[in-house]
Amino acid sequence: MGVFSDASNYAGNPVEEQDEIAKELIKRGRKVIKLSRGDPAVYFKTPKYIIDAYVKALREGRSQYEYFYGAQELREAIAQRYKRMYALDLNVEEDIIATNGVSEALIFLNNVLMNRGDRAIMFRPFYTLYKSLLEINHGKALYGSYDEENGWAIDLDHLRKAVKKATRVKYMLITNPNNPTGTVLGRKIMEEVVDIANDNDILLVSDEIYDEILFNGAHFTSLAQIAKGTRHVILNGASKNFDSPGFRIGYMIVPGNDKISKEFKERVVRYAQMRLSVNTPAQYAVAEGMRNVKEHRKAIKYMVKEIADRTNFAYKLINESKYMDAVMPNGAFYVLPRLNIKDIKIKDDTEFAKRLLLEANVQVTRGSGFGSKNHIRIVTLPEKEIIREAMERIDSFCKKNK
C-alpha cells in the first residue's frame, strides 16, 4: 500500500494543467493569450441586476449556512425556469439540489453510483472532468462517439453495439450543447439515445449548462422534454448562461418519482449534508438572475450575439489555416479543430499545446484531455482582435514547425 490513494492517480484537469506555466510566463512579462478556460466573465461583465441581487443578499445578512438542499428561493427559481423553458413540472422540495457548480453535481453522481469496476458511458470527445471524476470513484469509462465526419452527432450504431456488450453500466452521460465541440444534438438523435437508455435500463444524464448559448440556427432539445418515463438527471448551473462562473452555483435535477430515483435523491442529499451548504448569498443572486426574465433576456441576447460573432470568426480563421480543420459550432463557446499533424513536425497534441504555450504564448487545451487525440480545444470568447492575434501566432508556430 502506497503513501497515497490509488484514486488520486486519476485526479486532475487537463484544462488547467498548464496554468502554472502560463502564470510564470506572465510574471516574466510575456503576453500570454489564454484560450483554455471557458470563463465568460473574463470577457463579459456579469449582468448588473445579478450583482445588485448579490449585494442585496449580503446587505440583508445572508451569510449563514443555507439549507443543504439549496435555498428555497433558488430551487423555486430553477423550477420556474424549467417550467417556462421546457414545460417541465418539478417538485421544488425534492427534485432540485443546488451544488458547487456542475463539478460537484458530477462528483455526487459518481459518489452515489459507482462501485469499483462499474462503468459509465460517455461520448468521445468528452468534457475533461467526466473521465477523471469517474475514475477517482473507481469507475471505468465506456466510450460512445460523437462523429466528426457527421458534425459531431452521436454515432448511434456504434452506441447500440457498445451498450449491448456492456455490463454494470450505471449511467450514460451526454453534453448538449457540447463542450469541447460547440455542437448541438438534434432531437431525433436524442430520442434514439433515450430509447437506448430505456431499453437497457440505464440512467441517462444530460449536462446542459450551455442551454441558452445557441446560434447559427441551432435547435436545442432538453432531455427534460423527451425523457418522460426514462430515469434521468439534468445538470445545469449559472456559470455560463448567467455569466457568473466564480459564484460556483450549479444544480442537479432529478424529475423521477420511481423508487430508484427517490433513493438516488436521498443519497445525493446525504452527500450534500457533508459539505453543509453552497455559498449562500450567491444562491440568492442566481435566484434573481433566473426570476428577472426581462433583464436576463437582454443580457443573454447581447452575450450570445457576441459569442456567435466571435466563434464564427474563429471558425473561419481556423478553416483558412492549412494546419487545422474544424466542424462549425452552433452552441457554447469552443471549437475543437483537428490538427493536420502530418504537416507539422510535432509528435502529438500534448506536445503541440505545450510548445504552443512556451514558444507562441497561446494557451489552448490538448484534445487528448477530451479523449480526442490530435485536436486542440480553443475558447472563442475573446474579442476578435485577440482571436486574430492568437490564430496568427498558431499559424506561424505551425509554419515554423513544418
Add this chain to the structure above:
Amino acid sequence: MGVFSDASNYAGNPVEEQDEIAKELIKRGRKVIKLSRGDPAVYFKTPKYIIDAYVKALREGRSQYEYFYGAQELREAIAQRYKRMYALDLNVEEDIIATNGVSEALIFLNNVLMNRGDRAIMFRPFYTLYKSLLEINHGKALYGSYDEENGWAIDLDHLRKAVKKATRVKYMLITNPNNPTGTVLGRKIMEEVVDIANDNDILLVSDEIYDEILFNGAHFTSLAQIAKGTRHVILNGASKNFDSPGFRIGYMIVPGNDKISKEFKERVVRYAQMRLSVNTPAQYAVAEGMRNVKEHRKAIKYMVKEIADRTNFAYKLINESKYMDAVMPNGAFYVLPRLNIKDIKIKDDTEFAKRLLLEANVQVTRGSGFGSKNHIRIVTLPEKEIIREAMERIDSFCKKNK
C-alpha cells in the same frame, strides 16, 4: 452489485439529520429552538467591513473563476495571519490551498490518502464529518479518546497502546478547540501527541477552525507552533472566527517541504482543479477580513465575550439540572452534556434527540453522532433568554419521562 455505491451507505451528517422534521414543525407553526447547527451568523451579524469588502469585490467584477489554488490575496492574508499569530513562515505559492469550507479540506485529505482498509486515528467524541468522510473513502476509524473525567483531555496511555497495535494508519486527526466538547487541549498534551505521531511516522492533522474563540482563561496552542519536523496539516477557515459560514471559505495548510508533503500538496491541488474554483468574491472578502487586523480584533472581541457569557450560562443551567452533567467549555460554542439516562425512561441519545424535537421542539444533535453515546451536543450561540427557554423545555421533557 447494487444500484448504488457501497460508499454512499456511509454518507450523511447527524447534525442535519433532523432538519427536515424541524422545517416541517416550523411550517406547522411550532416555535422550534434550534441548538443543532454551529452557525454564528445566525446570532451575530457578519462584521460590516467584511461585507463591504465582499461588495467591493463584486462591484469590481470578481465573478470569474479563481485560480484553483485560491486567490493570491487570500493566500497572502492567510500566510500573514499565521506569521502574526503563530510565528509560522509559509510559502504562499505552495503551502496554502483554499477550499469550500473545512469540509472540502477533509474530503481532499481522505481522497488523497485513503485506500480501502486504510486507517485514520481520531478521538472520541469526534466531529461528525470526520467519520463519514473517512468511511465514504473506504477508510476505517481507529479511536483514541478524549477523557471526560479529565476535562476531555486526550488519554495518552490509551493512544500509545492504540498506535502501537495499528497498521496502515494514514493520519491522526485532532480538533482544537474541540467540537463537540468546547474544550481546549493543553500544550503539554499536544507535544506528547506530536511525539507519538513522529515516533510512528503518522501524518498529524489539526482542525483549528475555532482558534480565536477562546475564553475562561483557555491557552491555545496551534499545531503550527510545535510540530516543526513532524509532517502535519492544519485545517482552518473563515466560518467561525470571521463569522461567515455561508461564504464557504476554508483552507488547508501544509507547511512541510519533505518529499511526501510536497507530493501530498500536488495531489490535493489536482483534486482542487476538478472543482475549478472556490467562490471568488468571498475569497476577497475573507482576505480583507484577515488583513484588517484592527477591525477584526474589535469584532472577535465582542463576539467571544458574548459567546463566553452565553456558553457559561448554558453550562450553569445544564449542571443545575438533575438530568445532565457537563465538562466546562473554554472554546468554540458547544457543550456536550452527558444524559443521566438511567433517570429518564428513554432508550438512548438518538431517541432522546428525536423525541425532544417532536415533543419539546428543541433541536439538538445526538451524541452518538459524535461517537459519544448518551450525550447530546448543544450549541451555545443563542441569546440567554433562548438558552434559558431551551433548558427549561429540556428539563421538563426529562421530568415528564422520569
